[in-house]
Amino acid sequence: MAKPSKRSSKKKTTRKATRLRYVRRALGWLFRGALAIAVLVMALMVLGRFLPVWTTPYMFAEGRKLGGVEYEWIALENIAPVMARSVVAAEDANFCTHWGFDMVAIREAIEEGGARGASTISQQTVKNVYLWHGRNYTRKALEALMTPALEAIWPKKRIIEVYLNIAEFDAGVFGVKAAARHYFDALPADLTARQAARLAAILPDPKGRSASNPSSFVRKRAASIMDGAATIRKDGRAACFES
Numbered sequence: 126m127a128k129p130s131k132r133s134s135k136k137k138t139t140r141k142a143t144r145l146r147y148v149r150r151a152l153g154w155l156f157r158g159a160l161a162i163a164v165l166v167m168a169l170m171v172l173g174r175f176l177p178v179w180t181t182p183y184m185f186a187e188g189r190k191l192g193g194v195e196y197e198w199i200a201l202e203n204i205a206p207v208m209a210r211s212v213v214a215a216e217d218a219n220f221c222t223h224w225g226f227d228m229v230a231i232r233e234a235i236e237e238g239g240a241r242g243a244s245t246i247s248q249q250t251v252k253n254v255y256l257w258h259g260r261n262y263t264r265k266a267l268e269a270l271m272t273p274a275l276e277a278i279w280p281k282k283r284i285i286e287v288y289l290n291i292a293e294f295d296a297g298v299f300g301v302k303a304a305a306r307h308y309f310d311a312l313p314a315d316l317t318a319r320q321a322a323r324l325a326a327i328l329p330d331p332k333g334r335s336a337s338n339p340s341s342f343v344r345k346r347a348a349s350i351m352d353g354a355a356t357i358r359k360d361g362r363a364a365c366f367e368s
Contacts (some may be wrong), residue, residue, distance in 0.1 A: 177198040319351065323343065
């Protein structure tokens with residue numbers, strides 16, 4: 126049986142070395158690309174801590190579809206404190222005590238077979254400001270990576286301020302300033318506890334529920350949210366965004 130020539134062995138070795146160089150080069154470019162994206166996202170988060178959010182990917186998409194949206198930025202200090210307490214009571218009662226993920230709520234959701242969500246206000250803020258809507262693993266993975274970073278860079282007060290400004294309250298109605306005017310012809314600073322609770326009650330399904338003409342379900346949910354908002358004020362779970 127003929128043995129392979131030295132020349133043939135050298136060619137195979139050369140081809141293998143060339144492939145390895147290409148693989149290393151490709152991996153290097155991928156790493157540098159991922160690092161550049163991570164640096165860009167961190168820079169955007171740092172800017173987002175101080176600058177108003179003028180639009181979001183979802184808001185932009187809805188604006189194109191509807192021909193425009195109702196939206197105007199407003200500082201947290203000009204929003205009735207009960208509004209912030211109401212959305213926390215409705216969406217994320219442990220907002221002040223977690224680091225972006227509510228592990229207690231996640232365990233309860235798993236035990237209930239995933240019948241209800243466990244997404245925190247921090248996660249929803251990341252999704253709404255930096256990502257896109259829709260159920261897919263890529264977005265969920267990015268959300269999971271970015272949420273702790275947001276919690277590290279933004280104070281809780283900033284997270285709730287941005288959330289209140291970008292949450293959708295009806296088709297084309299974004300932010301509490303537009304929502305207060307749309308439903309109650311009121312300023313955010315003048316919202317009552319009942320009005321704030323009704324706005325918070327429609328957040329899981331803003332296009333299917335109304336704060337000004339609430340269904341019996343929304344009325345019951347709003348009453349529960351009013352109680353929850355009063356409770357978190359008393360027990361200190363609102364301290365992180367009211368101090």
